[in-house]
Amino acid sequence: MSLKSLLLATATLAALASPAHAIDCSKAATAVEHGICGDKGLKAADAALGQAYGQIVKAAAGDAEIHAMLVASQKRWLAARDETFADPKDEHWTDDTPWRGRLLDAIRSRTNALARRSTTDPKQFDLIERAQAQRQFAARLSGGSFAGFETRCDFFPDTPASWADHYDCFSTRYYRNNDRVCSVGEDWATYRQYQTRSIDRLVDGKLTPIATCDVDGDSDSTCPDASNDSDTKARWNLQPKIDDAGPSTLPPDLSKLDADAAGSMVEGEPAGTKDDEPWLHACLTDSSYPSADPTSDGSGKRP
Incomplete structure (x- = not known):
């Protein structure tokens, strides 16, 4: 295998091993991603989430089992986010329950959960x-x-x-x-x-x-x-x-x-x-x- 092929394979494995740290808006494909990329506040919140995720997985880099657990946890949250907020026009979203507001709260809450430190x-x-x-x-x-x-x-x-x-x-x-x-x-x-x-x-x-x-x-x-x-x-x-x-x-x-x-x-x-x-x-x-x-x-x- 050539060096170029080896580097490509390594990059591919790395991409599969963990979800993206933040949305790449040039590749936005879903309603959630487009909604985040088209809103400065949501985009900033997503960037903060990506930073928090990057920091915690880096802290677990020396422990493969915990690192894999964190990756699975984030993938699970992203899947739930994409399903729940898939349609901004869904009947669940009302003036009292706005799509953007709940999505922003969800992103910030997840960021806090990832960044939270031990009480001891x-x-x-x-x-x-x-x-x-x-x-x-x-x-x-x-x-x-x-x-x-x-x-x-x-x-x-x-x-x-x-x-x-x-x-x-x-x-x-x-x-x-x-x-x-x-x-x-x-x-x-x-x-x-x-x-x-x-x-x-x-x-x-x-x-x-x-x-x-x-x-x-x-x-x-x-x-x-x-x-x-x-x-x-x-x-x-x-x-x-x-x-x-x-x-x-x-x-x-x-x-x-x-x-x-x-x-x-x-x-x-x-x-x-x-x-x-x-x-x-x-x-x-x-x-x-x-x-x-x-x-x-x-x-x-x-x-």
Whole structure:
């Protein structure tokens, strides 16, 4: 291979490895790109976003896994942006919910998320710290298949009359220690968040459901919580239906790190695994939990 061909191949791989730092307006192709390029304010905001993205991926250059996670996160945000803001004339955009205003807010919010620094180490980026905390937590477990993150991100409305008020991510987070797989599934509907916890045992490459419960309390199996003594009916469901439990076959392409799934992206929130709770420690280390006591939240059990 000639030097010219080698340089071209390297440049091509680099382009595929990460999204553009900012829109190249000479190649604008979509309504979103044309809209940004035709508006000085949006174009300036996009340039600031590109700069913030460039800085965080540069900071992760020495860590291939976290670097790849950041690239995937940005591609996911760009895809959601392009889908949500694809048509400036869509009926969702009104005087109270203007296309340009919401797009500008979305770009600035993403810029802030990428640029945000750790609350404990001002030199570290928040997203990188979150990924490092995930890695540190996973290192205490056996890991393997069924361990990782399935994340879904989109723009959501805050009220029925609004649209694309904020960008958020909801995930199913799988933790595995030997033959125990404990998962937390989050979703969003009717302007609120829902969370389901599942406990499974790995048998011959498939998950056998052991127990499930819901954090929101809308079902007959509200998750036990020692801090809420008033809910005397809270208990694990020890006879979960297959549809209510985790997947019975290997989830495809689970990401081992995903900072978007690590917890709230609100400034000031702690980084890392928001699932680092007593029930999860008990689930991963005690084969009798929660069958021995379905009303226990696992308090006092640590790996």
